[in-house]
Amino acid sequence: KQEVTQIPAALSVPEGENLVLNCSFTDSAIYNLQWFRQDPGKGLTSLLLIQSSQREQTSGRLNASLDKSSGRSTLYIAASQPGDSATYLCAATNYGGATNKLIFGTGTLLAVQP
Amino acid sequence: DGGITQSPKYLFRKEGQNVTLSCEQNLNHDAMYWYRQDPGQGLRLIYYSQIVNDFQKGDIAEGYSVSREKKESFPLTVTSAQKNPTAFYLCASSIEAGRYNSPLHFGNGTRLTVT
Numbered sequence: 001k002q003e004v005t006q007i008p009a010a011l012s013v014p015e016g017e018n019l020v021l022n023c024s025f026t027d028s029a030i031y032n033l034q035w036f037r038q039d040p041g042k043g044l045t046s047l048l049l050i051q052s053s054q055r056e057q058t059s060g061r062l063n064a065s066l067d068k069s070s071g072r073s074t075l076y077i078a079a080s081q082p083g084d085s086a087t088y089l090c091a092a093t094n095y096g097g098a099t100n101k102l103i104f105g106t107g108t109l110l111a112v113q114p
Numbered sequence: 115d116g117g118i119t120q121s122p123k124y125l126f127r128k129e130g131q132n133v134t135l136s137c138e139q140n141l142n143h144d145a146m147y148w149y150r151q152d153p154g155q156g157l158r159l160i161y162y163s164q165i166v167n168d169f170q171k172g173d174i175a176e177g178y179s180v181s182r183e184k185k186e187s188f189p190l191t192v193t194s195a196q197k198n199p200t201a202f203y204l205c206a207s208s209i210e211a212g213r214y215n216s217p218l219h220f221g222n223g224t225r226l227t228v229t
Binding site for chain 1: 118120154155156157158159162172204206215217218219220221222223225
């Protein structure tokens with residue numbers, strides 16, 4: 001059974017700092033690994049999707065990497081801004097079944113201090 | 115603008131009452147999903163639907179029911195059989211359920227409180 005873990009649960013950094021959020025998964029037989037952002041009281045916004053055949057994906061100041069052999073993914077945020085403050089969740093899509101079934105981590109709450 | 119609309123944003127009910135949460139999408143997506151989010155836990159899948167008039171149980175379907183009579187709509191009913199209904203409920207959609215590399219699009223959620 002796939003389990004997805006995100007450590008730390010919370011992180012506070014000063015504005016301008018580069019930072020890395022971590023995501024670990026126990027079953028490497030995944031189709032993809034997705035990173036989402038969630039603002040308080042809101043739904044999730046998809047940030048990046050890394051397919052199992054890819055090593056990384058980039059969007060603006062965000063870069064996500066995937067290492068299936070070690071069961072790890074990282075989300076790198078460059079030059080952090082207060083507007084980046086949110087909860088970041090990762091989710092793995094496993095092989096099997098006929099649905100885009102995601103297994104979510106519990107998220108990392110990021111606070112970027114001005 | 116295309117997107118997913120969930121209503122209402124906040125919902126309060128007395129224990130023992132059934133309640134229905136609305137989810138409408140205009141993205142022309144085939145697949146729709148209901149997730150539940152609790153503090154300190156990841157999102158958990160309640161039900162999903164790949165096409166109209168078809169739906170499947172997710173990991174925590176007990177005490178919930180759904181319908182998919184139209185492509186755009188996927189309402190969730192929280193019944194009195196659900197033991198811990200107070201939670202944040204999120205609806206999502208994707209182009210096709212079988213396209214594993216299509217990202218999910220989420221609505222803004224409904225916070226249900228049952229007392």
